[in-house]
Amino acid sequence: MTQLKWGILSTGTIAKKFADTLCQLPNCGTLQAVASRSQEAADQFAGSYNIPRAYNDYLSLVRDPDIDVIYIATPHSLHYENAKLCLEHNKHVLCEKSFTVNLNQATALTQLAKENNLFLMEAFWTKFLPAYQLLNQTIAKGEIGNITHFRAQYGFAPTGARYVRKFDPNLAGGTLLDIGVYALGVAAMLLGYQPEHMYSNAIIGEYGTDTFNSIMLSYPNGITAHLITAIGTVIEQEAVLFGTKGQITLPNFSALQSFIVAKSDGISYTVDAPFETNGFEYQIRETAACLLANQTESSIMTHQNTLAIMKLMDEARAAWGLRFPCEA
Numbered sequence: 001m002t003q004l005k006w007g008i009l010s011t012g013t014i015a016k017k018f019a020d021t022l023c024q025l026p027n028c029g030t031l032q033a034v035a036s037r038s039q040e041a042a043d044q045f046a047g048s049y050n051i052p053r054a055y056n057d058y059l060s061l062v063r064d065p066d067i068d069v070i071y072i073a074t075p076h077s078l079h080y081e082n083a084k085l086c087l088e089h090n091k092h093v094l095c096e097k098s099f100t101v102n103l104n105q106a107t108a109l110t111q112l113a114k115e116n117n118l119f120l121m122e123a124f125w126t127k128f129l130p131a132y133q134l135l136n137q138t139i140a141k142g143e144i145g146n147i148t149h150f151r152a153q154y155g156f157a158p159t160g161a162r163y164v165r166k167f168d169p170n171l172a173g174g175t176l177l178d179i180g181v182y183a184l185g186v187a188a189m190l191l192g193y194q195p196e197h198m199y200s201n202a203i204i205g206e207y208g209t210d211t212f213n214s215i216m217l218s219y220p221n222g223i224t225a226h227l228i229t230a231i232g233t234v235i236e237q238e239a240v241l242f243g244t245k246g247q248i249t250l251p252n253f254s255a256l257q258s259f260i261v262a263k264s265d266g267i268s269y270t271v272d273a274p275f276e277t278n279g280f281e282y283q284i285r286e287t288a289a290c291l292l293a294n295q296t297e298s299s300i301m302t303h304q305n306t307l308a309i310m311k312l313m314d315e316a317r318a319a320w321g322l323r324f325p326c327e328a
């Protein structure tokens with residue numbers, strides 16, 4: 001494999017962002033085909049990004065012998081069946097977050113990828129952002145002493161059809177799988193993927209999925225975290241890492257491009273790490289690098305990382321009594 005050929009499965013909002021980014025990364029491969037449930041949407045998408053092939057069903061995409069890797073950007077409820085279809089047709093997969101609806105589905109996919117010797121990664125783009133490398137260096141230098149607590153909050157308010165879609169239980173909607181995964185994922189990146197205890201609660205809305213959730217975590221070393229996410233209420237996206245000698249504020253932590261260090265000795269400064277393109281370039285480069293090196297798993301966003309987050313989300317939903325129709 002010298003020049004990667006990508007397929008895109010679906011033509012929604014984030015599929016467009018992905019296509020737009022890949023078109024600006026000549027060393028990461030080319031867009032070979034797109035598939036949609038409708039020919040019109042596939043043709044329109046293909047026209048926008050100069051994609052040679054446009055299919056009106058997902059099966060035709062996975063059957064295309066010229067495609068190496070497929071990016072999946074459908075609603076959460078479909079990730080399992082879409083990724084399974086790709087893996088069963090010998091395609092490598094980069095799949096949007098949340099990776100699947102639950103841990104069972106995620107485990108089955110990682111096993112299938114291993115059995116078929118195929119690359120599989122959750123498109124948790126946040127983990128690849130350069131700002132997090134700088135943040136880790138800042139923490140390691142002891143700039144804020146020992147970490148004691150992390151808090152993160154994020155809420156947005158969609159309207160109209162998008163509001164209904166965001167909460168649709170048939171699409172595994174609700175706050176947790178949509179954006180709670182960012183708060184949990186960043187907490188895991190900074191504090192580890194194995195909290196000792198988790199206490200959580202949620203407000204379940206009119207569609208039967210969570211409109212608001214609050215998750216408290218504690219870790220074996222005594223560090224704690226409190227995460228709040230909501231859909232339907234605008235809550236400025238921000239996280240703060242507290243230490244014995246100061247704190248670090250992470251504005252827009254899911255798309256981190258800078259952070260503010262405020263030390264208890266009065267010194268404060270900002271560290272900037274702007275995106276080269278739009279932030280998606282780093283996860284795309286990682287996927288391409290793994291594939292060109294014949295690696296079936298990223299060492300940055302591992303299968304275990306994905307499974308650990310899915311397990312926490314399963315446990316949270318179990319505590320709230322929230323099951324999706326596809327889990328019946």
Ligand SMILES: NC(=O)c1ccc[n+]([C@@H]2O[C@H](COP(=O)([O-])OP(=O)(O)OC[C@H]3O[C@@H](n4cnc5c(N)ncnc54)[C@H](OP(=O)(O)O)[C@@H]3O)[C@@H](O)[C@H]2O)c1
Pocket residue numbers: 009010011012013014015035036037038041042073074075076078096097098123125165171177178
């Ligand atoms: N990484 C990020 O920054 C980011 C941001 C937003 C969303 N996401 C994730 O990306 C995924 C897609 O989100 P999105 O915002 O792009 O969603 P979206 O705009 O609603 O697009 C989803 C696409 O999935 C396809 N689809 C197949 N079956 C569907 C169904 N029953 N109902 C609705 N759509 C269906 C449709 O494409 P066709 O009709 O062409 O098949 C649709 O355009 C989700 O997992 C979400 O969490 C990631």
